[in-house]
Amino acid sequence: MFTLSAEGQELVKKELTRYETPYSAIIPALYRVQKENGWVPEDAVLHLSQLMNLPASHINEVLHFYTMFNKKPVGKLHIQVCTNVSCAMNGGRELADALCKRFNVKYDEVSADRKITISRVECLGSCDTAPMMQVNDRYLENLTPELAIKKITEMGG
Amino acid sequence: MPKLKINGKDVEVPAGATIIQAYKASGQDICHYCWHPGLSVAGVCRLCMVQVEGIPKLQIACNTEAKDGMVVNNNSEMVKETVKWGLDFHLINHPLDCPICDQAGECGLQDQYMQFGAYDPEMAEQKVKKSKVVDLGPTVVLDSERCILCSRCTRFCDEVTKTSELGIFNRGDHSEIGIVEGKPLNNNYTLNTVDICPVGALTSKDFRFRQRVWYLKEADSICPGCSTGCNVKVHYNEEGLWRVKPRVNPDVNGHWMCDVGRNTYKYVNIKNRLLAGKVGRRDSWMEMSPNDATRTAGMRLKDVVDKHGPESVALVLTGQYTNEEYKDLLVYFVTGLKLKNIFHWVNNPEKLNDFDGLLFRGDRNPNTKGLEAALKLAGSKGRWEDLQAGLNGKKIKAVVVAGPEDQSVYPDMNEKVALFAQADNLVWFTACPSDALNGSGAETWQIPVKTHAEKAGTFTNFQGKEQKFPLATTIVPQALTLSEAAEVLAGKELNWALRPKSLGGAKNNYATTERGAL
Structure with missing residues (x-):
């Protein structure tokens, strides 16, 4: 079964005391799992359920509500290309396709070298710099396919 | 106000x-x-x-x-x-599979649509396909497509049982009721989620695909599963009982009942019943009508009393019969035969006061309180040690037992049959056949009696609340109630004109034994 590191467990315990209801600590707890593991495996829900003393079903509800939690393994670089209105009008979809072609990976799958996963996502709130994408925690903006590929390669992709 | x-x-x-x-x-x-x-x-x-x-x-x-x-x-x-x-x-994503849906006939969506609906829907979108058979646990199946996400079942698990097995996963039209893997919907109240589901999304494994609900009749009854005495409705047809559902009574069970209680229809059905009287002993039994068996037993009891006095006969009662039956039976034994040896058989004394906090009690008899009151009224001081001593010392020559209706809740059945069979004569009233009884060494009368669904009467629940219930249906017409048995024991003729008739050839209800699986 997946278990959080000692620090992770410490953090979750602390989060539990921060809010009026322990249910509010579910999102930070799941984020911690994703940070440690890259994605949230099914049995992490059972682990958190024990750790936080909350029903597993309610943790699972939160996990499955938000697409920001990865329910399957992702590569070391999780590239989320915005294809919402502004980005789409400025070539976001073409950008995403070009990245898939260059790194030889299909959407939402992990590349053979385990380094890259490319997803198309909805608005990331950076419409003025379209097209843009998010690589792990970083925003990369005003992109062209060439620029995006260059930055990803710099980041180790 | x-x-x-x-x-x-x-x-x-x-x-x-x-x-x-x-x-x-x-x-x-x-x-x-x-x-x-x-x-x-x-x-x-x-x-x-x-x-x-x-x-x-x-x-x-x-x-x-x-x-x-x-x-x-x-x-x-x-x-x-x-x-x-x-x-x-x-209805955008609700499938139109009413012909194969178990809820049809008692479906909230059907009923409300007939009354309030548009009749000429303008939704031309493709329906979202979801899983039609999701195994939620040992008792309940989910059809995700039919679910309208009212959240009654998840609230039930959160608020009533506080087990929180169910959740709503995903978003928008992908939302589905579900369980977390490894945490199935498995508590003693799961089938209430099926009752409160307003559509056919949650169905009972035990009942689904067995009967169309509009062919079933229903009658009020009291659950005989434990001393809580939940108010229930039994649903039946000419083949017997098919299911038990709760009836609202804020003083006793509120809106709910437990899964154990829902199984009480099973032993009532003909396949599980003792159909004829059996007289004899180990390996040699003679079948006769319940009436004749009771009459011969009555004659034997009179003989024993005449020869050895009333101390030589013991009456053992279980808390499974109605107040009226106790009264009639005790009238015969106490005033007729002048019996003093009357005993209360408690099936599981160590669990008697167990309570799960909701409805289910450790006392698996519907009428312990009623029996206690009847025994007090009859002035019985029967102590179990006296019975044992009387049997060991061969002072007691005959034992009359009004045995459990539902033998599965009497774990000490074998032990007690062995004990009572130490007497020369054993008269045993029972609704269901018993392997233990078939091995009895005493001269034994096995006399079929009616179950709670086949007679009107009163149970007194753990609160001391007397709850009357009517006769629902007749499954084994030849079986006697204890009141009738008391008359026959006393040598009277039954009024055949008043005896209930079967509601039309009770058939072997194959599904009684084959149900409960997906």
């Missing part, structure tokens, strides 16, 4: 009540799904729309408090139109 006008009718409701409760109190129809009187308010189905004078927008009745002087209606064009469209939205 606020007074308000509902569709022109004056209603008074308790302070804090909601408008939907006022509707129920005034006996008027209001369309709703997610609201359930036994659960918290969710306000997710948006169908109980009402127009409140002075408020420009429509309100949901389930989450709006009834205030003094309110003027409310749900029959204006605006409300009707809104509800109609609300229902249509509910």
Whole structure:
């Protein structure tokens, strides 16, 4: 079964005391799992359920509500290309396709070298710099396919 | 207490009540799904729309408090139109598989659509396909497509059983009820989720695909599963009982009943019943009608009393029969035969006071309190040690037992048969055949009796509350009630004209033994 590191467990315990209801600590707890593991495996829900003393079903509800939690393994670089209105009008979809072609990976799958996963996502709130994408925690903006590929390669992709 | 006008009718409701409760109190129809009187308010189905004078927008009745002087209606064009469209939205992804749906005939969606629906739907979108068979646990199956996400079942698991097995996963039209892997829906109250499901999404593994509900008749009854005495309805046809559902009684069981109680229809059905009287002993049995078996047993008992006195006969009673039966039986034995040896067989004394906090009690007899009262009235001081001593010392020559209806709750059956069979004569009234009895070494009368569903009577529950129930149906017409048996034992003739007839050839209900699986 997946278990959080000692620090992770410490953090979750602390989060539990921060809010009026322990249910509010579910999102930070799941984020911690994703940070440690890259994605949230099914049995992490059972682990958190024990750790936080909350029903597993309610943790699972939160996990499955938000697409920001990865329910399957992702590569070391999780590239989320915005294809919402502004980005789409400025070539976001073409950008995403070009990245898939260059790194030889299909959407939402992990590349053979385990380094890259490319997803198309909805608005990331950076419409003025379209097209843009998010690589792990970083925003990369005003992109062209060439620029995006260059930055990803710099980041180790 | 606020007074308000509902569709022109004056209603008074308790302070804090909601408008939907006022509707129920005034006996008027209001369309709703997610609201359930036994659960918290969710306000997710948006169908109980009402127009409140002075408020420009429509309100949901389930989450709006009834205030003094309110003027409310749900029959204006605006409300009707809104509800109609609300229902249509509910049906966007609901499959039209009523012909193969178990809920058909008692479905909230069908009923409400007939009454409030649009009839000419304008939804041309493709329906979202979801899984049609999701195994949630040992008792319940989910059809995700049919679910309208009213959240009654998840609220039930959160609020009533507090086990929280169910959740709503994903978002929008991908939302589905589900369980977390490795945590199945497995508690003693799961089938209540099937009852409160307003559509055919949750169905009972035990009942699904067995009967069309409109072919079943229903009768009020009391659950014989434990001393709580939940008020129930039994659903039956000419093949016997098919299911048990709870009936609302705020004083006893509220809206719910347990899964153990729902299984009590099984032993009642003909396949599990003792059909004829059996007289004899180990390996050599003679079948005769229950009436004849009882008469011969009565003659033997009289002989024993004449020869050895009333101390030589013992009467052993279980808490599984009605107050009326105890009375009639004790009248014969106490005033007729002058018996003093009357004993109360307690099946599992160590669990007698167990209680799961909701409904289910460790005393698996529906009428322990009634039996205690009857014994007190008869002046019985029978102590179990006396019975044992009397049997060991061969002082007791005959034992009469009104045995358990449902033997599965009597774990000490074998032990007790061995004990009682130390007497020369054993008269055993039982609804179901027993392997232990078939091995009895004493001269034994096995006499079939009626189950709770086949007789009218009264059970006194753990609170001391007397609950009357009517005869539901007759499955084994030749079986006797203990009252009838007392008459026959005394040598009287039964009034055959008054005996219940079977409701038409009770057949072997194959499904009784083959149910409970997916």
